[in-house]
Amino acid sequence: MATTSAHQRALELAQKAGESTKAADLASAARFLREASAIAPEHPSVKDAWTKLRQEEDKSELLALCRVWVQSKDEDDGDRALRAVQKQPLQHQDARQAMEILFEFKGEDDVLDQVTGELLRNVGAQTWLAAAVREQPTRIYYEMFERGDDSIDGLLTVLLNRGVWPDDEAFKNGHRDVFMLSLAMMMEEALEHPERAMKGIAQLLAYYADDLKGIIDADSFDVILASLDIRLPSSLRSQATLASIKLFELAPEKAGELISKFVEHRVKKGGANDLIIAFSAATAIFPVAVTAAAALFLTEGFVSTLVPLVEKKKSQKLEQAMLELISAACVDKNCRDAINKHCREWLEELVAESLDKKRANLAALVLVKLGEEVLPTEGPQIVTPGKVDQSDLIASFKSMVIGGDNASKQDSIEGLAYASLQPKVRQDLSESPKFLKRLIGTMSEPSTPSNIVFGGLTIFVNMTAYLPIQSEEEKRMAQLKAYANANVQKPTAPSELMEDANVSVRCKRVLEAGLVPVLVQICKKGSPTILSQSAQILLSLSKEAKCRGSMAQQGAVKLLIQMWDRIANTGAKSTTGTTPYPPSAAPCAAQALSRLLISINPAHVFNAGLPSTSAIRPLSSQLTRTESSGWQLNAFESLLALTNLASLDLPTQEYILRVAFDVVVDDMLLGNHTMLRRGATELLCNLMASPTCVGHFIDPSTPRAQHRLHMLLAMSDVDDRPTRSAAGGALAVLLGSMDEAVTALLAQDKGVEFLLGLCADEDEEVRYRGVVCVRSVVESREGRERVVGKGGVEVLRGLVRGSVGGRVRGEAAGVGVEALQVLGADYR
Numbered sequence: 001m002a003t004t005s006a007h008q009r010a011l012e013l014a015q016k017a018g019e020s021t022k023a024a025d026l027a028s029a030a031r032f033l034r035e036a037s038a039i040a041p042e043h044p045s046v047k048d049a050w051t052k053l054r055q056e057e058d059k060s061e062l063l064a065l066c067r068v069w070v071q072s073k074d075e076d077d078g079d080r081a082l083r084a085v086q087k088q089p090l091q092h093q094d095a096r097q098a099m100e101i102l103f104e105f106k107g108e109d110d111v112l113d114q115v116t117g118e119l120l121r122n123v124g125a126q127t128w129l130a131a132a133v134r135e136q137p138t139r140i141y142y143e144m145f146e147r148g149d150d151s152i153d154g155l156l157t158v159l160l161n162r163g164v165w166p167d168d169e170a171f172k173n174g175h176r177d178v179f180m181l182s183l184a185m186m187m188e189e190a191l192e193h194p195e196r197a198m199k200g201i202a203q204l205l206a207y208y209a210d211d212l213k214g215i216i217d218a219d220s221f222d223v224i225l226a227s228l229d230i231r232l233p234s235s236l237r238s239q240a241t242l243a244s245i246k247l248f249e250l251a252p253e254k255a256g257e258l259i260s261k262f263v264e265h266r267v268k269k270g271g272a273n274d275l276i277i278a279f280s281a282a283t284a285i286f287p288v289a290v291t292a293a294a295a296l297f298l299t300e301g302f303v304s305t306l307v308p309l310v311e312k313k314k315s316q317k318l319e320q321a322m323l324e325l326i327s328a329a330c331v332d333k334n335c336r337d338a339i340n341k342h343c344r345e346w347l348e349e350l351v352a353e354s355l356d357k358k359r360a361n362l363a364a365l366v367l368v369k370l371g372e373e374v375l376p377t378e379g380p381q382i383v384t385p386g387k388v389d390q391s392d393l394i395a396s397f398k399s400m401v402i403g404g405d406n407a408s409k410q411d412s413i414e415g416l417a418y419a420s421l422q423p424k425v426r427q428d429l430s431e432s433p434k435f436l437k438r439l440i441g442t443m444s445e446p447s448t449p450s451n452i453v454f455g456g457l458t459i460f461v462n463m464t465a466y467l468p469i470q471s472e473e474e475k476r477m478a479q480l481k482a483y484a485n486a487n488v489q490k491p492t493a494p495s496e497l498m499e500d501a502n503v504s505v506r507c508k509r510v511l512e513a514g515l516v517p518v519l520v521q522i523c524k525k526g527s528p529t530i531l532s533q534s535a536q537i538l539l540s541l542s543k544e545a546k547c548r549g550s551m552a553q554q555g556a557v558k559l560l561i562q563m564w565d566r567i568a569n570t571g572a573k574s575t576t577g578t579t580p581y582p583p584s585a586a587p588c589a590a591q592a593l594s595r596l597l598i599s600i601n602p603a604h605v606f607n608a609g610l611p612s613t614s615a616i617r618p619l620s621s622q623l624t625r626t627e628s629s630g631w632q633l634n635a636f637e638s639l640l641a642l643t644n645l646a647s648l649d650l651p652t653q654e655y656i657l658r659v660a661f662d663v664v665v666d667d668m669l670l671g672n673h674t675m676l677r678r679g680a681t682e683l684l685c686n687l688m689a690s691p692t693c694v695g696h697f698i699d700p701s702t703p704r705a706q707h708r709l710h711m712l713l714a715m716s717d718v719d720d721r722p723t724r725s726a727a728g729g730a731l732a733v734l735l736g737s738m739d740e741a742v743t744a745l746l747a748q749d750k751g752v753e754f755l756l757g758l759c760a761d762e763d764e765e766v767r768y769r770g771v772v773c774v775r776s777v778v779e780s781r782e783g784r785e786r787v788v789g790k791g792g793v794e795v796l797r798g799l800v801r802g803s804v805g806g807r808v809r810g811e812a813a814g815v816g817v818e819a820l821q822v823l824g825a826d827y828r
Contacts (some may be wrong), residue, residue: 012042027100068275078111092124117150256292279321286328415457423497436513464540597641639679646686728769768812
């Protein structure tokens with residue numbers, strides 16, 4: 001029987017429960033009542049409070065369903081609760097209370113896992129879980145782990161959402177608690193679903209490594225490295241790889257030291273199991289930390305003993321681990337030399353004799369990678385041919401891509417990615433439409449692994465790559481470097497297969513095979529690497545003007561705009577100033593976009609869903625001067641594309657003026673590069689239809705306006721005919737727009753002389769634009785006086801008399817007659 005003090009405590013709890021029920025905090029009410037029921041279950045106040053709570057819960061379908069399900073543990077009840085969660089957005093309070101109720105449900109249950117994952121999309125449920133982690137981190141972690149993948153994903157969502165934690169200290173402590181619990185879980189024997197724990201380790205390292213300082217030690221590093229074992233599920237290995245990458249980014253020297261100790265310790269043990277773990281770890285680390293991994297690989301006596309050691313153990317998994325290790329090691333030249341010296345014969349035997357396709361493919365892949373060094377594309381071979389010919393390996397890889405399964409395709413595509421560095425291989429692959437279509441088809445399949453997509457893109461990057469444009473100075477420096485190499489050999493000329501004409505043919509074949517629509521597909525959620533490679537491919541494909549229309553029809557314009565935005569926004573949003581994209585990624589996308597918009601009618605591409613203004617920022621980014629010798633070409637192409645866009649409508653013109661006007665006038669028009677001056681002048685000619693642009697040249701209150709008009713007049717007197725024509729066109733539109741424009745021109749010391757110079761030009765189109773300008777000027781009294789005073793009558797008569805047969809022919813002559821009539825002069 002409860003004591004008087006216990007009854008009093010139960011009554012207090014019942015009162016608190018009643019207050020919580022009125023405040024709609026049903027989770028707290030239930031917590032108070034469970035404690036009260038443990039003290040005095042028959043107390044009237046406690047029973048009454050339970051009744052009111054259940055009545056309130058009945059108002060929420062979800063809470064009622066969750067309560068029934070917890071008690072029945074029936075699958076049908078669970079399905080009803082799941083449908084209730086998915087049916088409509090939840091109130092935060094309902095989601096929080098549902099989480100409270102469901103934590104009475106113990107054990108692993110697929111539907112419970114789904115419901116938990118759905119609930120944790122709601123901020124209310126996230127807030128509840130954050131509070132629970134603060135109070136009972138161990139209990140919460142183990143119960144969420146047991147529930148399933150969706151529950152662990154929900155927990156990680158909470159750990160990464162600062163908004164559901166009361167302060168920074170609690171946020172940091174949550175990271176530390178779950179990280180330590182994940183490590184502890186990974187150390188348990190025969191753990192089911194270790195990938196759940198490794199996901200927590202990898203995610204917290206990726207986003208909040210600073211909060212984990214002091215926790216990461218040799219033991220935790222060993223746990224991660226041991227999870228790279230090739231015998232483990234790929235879901236676990238991929239998370240362990242992410243964690244390893246982050247550890248090397250955080251402390252490369254310390255991480256390199258720990259991996260060395262880990263591998264050396266396992267190798268010294270000498271058992272097949274330990275060797276597999278050691279080789280697997282070293283394989284995963286090579287792409288992340290080449291220097292550290294290569295130093296370990298080249299430890300004296302290591303490579304030379306690999307083949308005897310593996311042959312002695314007679315373990316196929318160990319053999320596979322070794323093959324994957326030496327394949328990864330081929331990224332380093334010194335490692336390739338060592339592999340070629342000590343392992344080549346064994347590799348050739350595997351390819352020639354092995355009945356195991358996986359092992360044979362891996363061995364062939366390594367031989368292809370070694371072929372970069374030992375089988376040069378130019379000149380005689382410098383090694384004695386072995387049992388396997390390089391061309392046979394490449395042909396085998398091609399056939400596997402065409403007719404093999406994904407397992408064989410992965411190694412084959414990686415091998416061809418390396419082999420396609422050779423011009424002959426690029427050409428051979430491009431000449432097989434069946435291979436191109438099958439590779440593109442494989443890349444487009446939703447289930448295709450990312451490494452196959454990466455390998456396929458690498459092949460297409462190599463296949464479509466043009467030789468870089470070099471200045472004369474850069475060519476001389478390249479020659480000097482070639483002469484100064486270790487062999488002191490005379491540099492060889494690039495293969496004729498790398499000449500533009502041959503590359504253009506390969507690009508056409510790739511385009512016809514249907515690569516662009518696949519790039520549109522895979523770039524939607526593509527990684528920085530995939531976007532960067534795709535930008536390179538699109539830039540190469542866009543070089544040939546005949547290909548641009550087809551690319552635009554297949555969605556390349558929208559893709560390039562979206563691609564540039566993602567790359568630019570990633571850098572802008574970064575708090576550290578770093579970006580996962582290489583420096584060339586955004587310029588590649590912008591330059592490819594420029595080329596497309598030079599050659600197509602923008603009215604056929606842009607619409608309400610893709611406004612023309614969305615292309616202006618990428619294009620204007622190409623106008624910035626860089627150290628690259630090719631920046632002038634990029635800027636010129638951008639100017640041409642902007643000129644084309646400026647022909648669309650006034651909103652497009654206004655946006656260009658806001659974004660690019662200053663750099664076009666101040667940098668391009670004033671520069672000493674003929675093509676940039678031409679492009680800038682042609683753009684201004686199209687922009688002059690905008691009143692805003694006119695204002696930039698005639699505003700009497702702005703000295704810069706007078707200077708700009710002087711520069712535009714100067715462009716009408718340069719040697720380059722297209723520039724003179726564009727300047728004349730811009731002036732004609734300007735002077736015909738309003739009287740103030742004529743006033744601004746007459747304020748220029750030699751304004752009229754420049755216009756008369758246009759009238760006397762040898763080109764008919766330039767003369768026409770000049771005489772249109774003069775016709776506008778003579779509308780004013782001051783203008784007529786100035787034209788007459790500068791000898792304009794004779795210039796105009798000369799223009800008119802120059803017409804064929806002494807008769808007035810052509811538009812220029814006709815306008816000249818009009819001007820002379822206004823001046824009161826006879827043209828005869």
